Amino acid sequence: MHWRRRKLNVACSAFLFIAMFVVGCRGLQADVGELHSESERLTQPVVQGTGQETAKLREVGCADEGAAQLMVDSGFESLAMGNVQDTGKVQRGWEVQRHGRDSIRQALKVEVLDGDNQAKSGRRCLALSIPQTTVGFEYVTIGQRHRLEAGVEYEASVWVRWPTGPDDPPVAKRGTQTSSAIVSFWVRHRDGKGHFAGRDVWLMDNRWQQLKFRFRPTELELPSLIYLSLLPHQKPVPTTLLVDDFQLAKTADSAEVDTRQEQLILDPDFSKQDERTVSPPWYFANRNGAGIPGVVESESGNRFVRMSMGEATSNFESAQLWQHVHLIEGATYEISCSMRWDNFAKGVDAPMINYGIYHDKSNTWYGPVDQVLKKTDDWQTYRFTHTPTDSGPWKLYVQVNGWGNFGNGVTVSIDDIRCQQRTAK
Numbered sequence: 001m002h003w004r005r006r007k008l009n010v011a012c013s014a015f016l017f018i019a020m021f022v023v024g025c026r027g028l029q030a031d032v033g034e035l036h037s038e039s040e041r042l043t044q045p046v047v048q049g050t051g052q053e054t055a056k057l058r059e060v061g062c063a064d065e066g067a068a069q070l071m072v073d074s075g076f077e078s079l080a081m082g083n084v085q086d087t088g089k090v091q092r093g094w095e096v097q098r099h100g101r102d103s104i105r106q107a108l109k110v111e112v113l114d115g116d117n118q119a120k121s122g123r124r125c126l127a128l129s130i131p132q133t134t135v136g137f138e139y140v141t142i143g144q145r146h147r148l149e150a151g152v153e154y155e156a157s158v159w160v161r162w163p164t165g166p167d168d169p170p171v172a173k174r175g176t177q178t179s180s181a182i183v184s185f186w187v188r189h190r191d192g193k194g195h196f197a198g199r200d201v202w203l204m205d206n207r208w209q210q211l212k213f214r215f216r217p218t219e220l221e222l223p224s225l226i227y228l229s230l231l232p233h234q235k236p237v238p239t240t241l242l243v244d245d246f247q248l249a250k251t252a253d254s255a256e257v258d259t260r261q262e263q264l265i266l267d268p269d270f271s272k273q274d275e276r277t278v279s280p281p282w283y284f285a286n287r288n289g290a291g292i293p294g295v296v297e298s299e300s301g302n303r304f305v306r307m308s309m310g311e312a313t314s315n316f317e318s319a320q321l322w323q324h325v326h327l328i329e330g331a332t333y334e335i336s337c338s339m340r341w342d343n344f345a346k347g348v349d350a351p352m353i354n355y356g357i358y359h360d361k362s363n364t365w366y367g368p369v370d371q372v373l374k375k376t377d378d379w380q381t382y383r384f385t386h387t388p389t390d391s392g393p394w395k396l397y398v399q400v401n402g403w404g405n406f407g408n409g410v411t412v413s414i415d416d417i418r419c420q421q422r423t424a425k
């Protein structure tokens with residue numbers, strides 16, 4: 001996210017931070033932090049490795065050049081052993097990105113390991129390593145770019161392991177800094193410059209875990225980048241991550257029909273809000289703190305919500321405005337939100353606003369996610385399209401985070417949040 005976004009295009013989304021524990025999303029921030037909500041992040045589904053899964057994966061690994069899944073050499077069995085020195089396209093479709101200062105990039109290691117005891121399947125796997133001297137936006141990424149098809153649901157999956165982690169995850173205490181390996185697992189469309197789907201994950205123990213998420217791509221004119229990043233912890237320590245069986249597959253899901261053509265968000269312009277406090281159908285909450293107000297304001301009869309985050313807001317704190325909306329799998333929705341950077345100042349980095357749609361059931365984020373505001377104090381409309389992977393409730397949200405904003409205070413006004421099925425052309 002944020003920095004990431006700015007520095008790279010990778011994202012994580014929200015990110016990160018939690019590393020300590022807390023929450024986040026695509027992003028990463030190491031020193032910064034959080035991204036989405038910590039509780040959300042903490043409950044992310046991961047599948048612990050079992051013997052059965054291993055056996056199944058071995059089968060898949062043997063056939064992974066077949067039609068069933070799209071990543072080339074998903075088990076890393078064809079890569080040459082040893083360090084991968086190149087950045088950019090390397091071997092067999094794999095692409096390495098190293099982000100950070102010149103002095104750090106050479107210490108962001110990508111190594112092909114060989115040996116039965118290290119790989120999840122076959123003999124080989126990949127090891128990503130970052131040194132202690134990393135800071136927030138310095139990280140290493142492995143991925144592939146693929147052209148995706150309209151009307152198809154995909155599942156991205158990867159097995160990861162933090163080999164120096166504890167045998168069992170620590171008992172997390174809220175607000176306690178817990179060591180972890182921070183992994184960012186996303187697809188980013190438009191050749192790595194468009195919208196996102198995926199999540200950030202905090203690995204707390206040394207077991208193999210399979211990460212997976214599903215998505216239906218909405219930006220198809222260019223290839224999509226499917227990637228995994230190892231991000232610095234808020235208190236950086238040398239960290240190594242093992243990676244194996246990185247797959248992208250079409251799923252068997254089929255779309256349904258949404259007969260609704262109307263705008264689906266209730267009170268989209270906040271005109272029914274008659275108190276200063278945000279009230280249903282809208283919701284507003286702070287996470288990991290209470291210092292970010294969200295207030296219904298009125299100017300010339302127009303009502304909207306203003307969120308004000310002080311410059312001293314910690315990397316762990318965030319505040320979110322949201323409404324759940326029932327969407328139908330396979331239908332495509334146009335979503336928009338007007339935002340105004342109220343404390344706009346020339347020469348100040350534009351704030352990053354976490355904006356998108358979140359699927360609670362699968363703990364997956366979609367959309368712009370790390371939306372950098374345009375450099376103006378006028379209202380601007382930010383749009384994206386979304387095709388749900390499931391029918392049911394989805395959370396449309398706008399969030400401000402301490403972590404992505406470099407110690408700058410951010411005051412942003414929000415209005416006209418809308419979601420409507422795209423009309424047939």
Ligand SMILES: [Ca+2]
Pocket residue numbers: 075076077119120121122123124125244245
């Ligand atoms: Ca392998």
